Amino acid sequence: MGEVRYNSLMKTFPSEAEELFVATERNAKLRYECYKKLSEM
Numbered sequence: 001m002g003e004v005r006y007n008s009l010m011k012t013f014p015s016e017a018e019e020l021f022v023a024t025e026r027n028a029k030l031r032y033e034c035y036k037k038l039s040e041m
Helices: 002-012 014-039
Strands: none
Touching: 002 014
16 A cells, blocks of 8 residues: 555655655664664663
């Protein structure tokens, strides 16, 4: 189901979609690193 949503976004707003995907990936990596540090405390 998620892929359909992403495909629709890519078809409708390709440049904005790419920026959002990059920002989302960066945000996920930052959150992961934060959670990883918290788990080591």
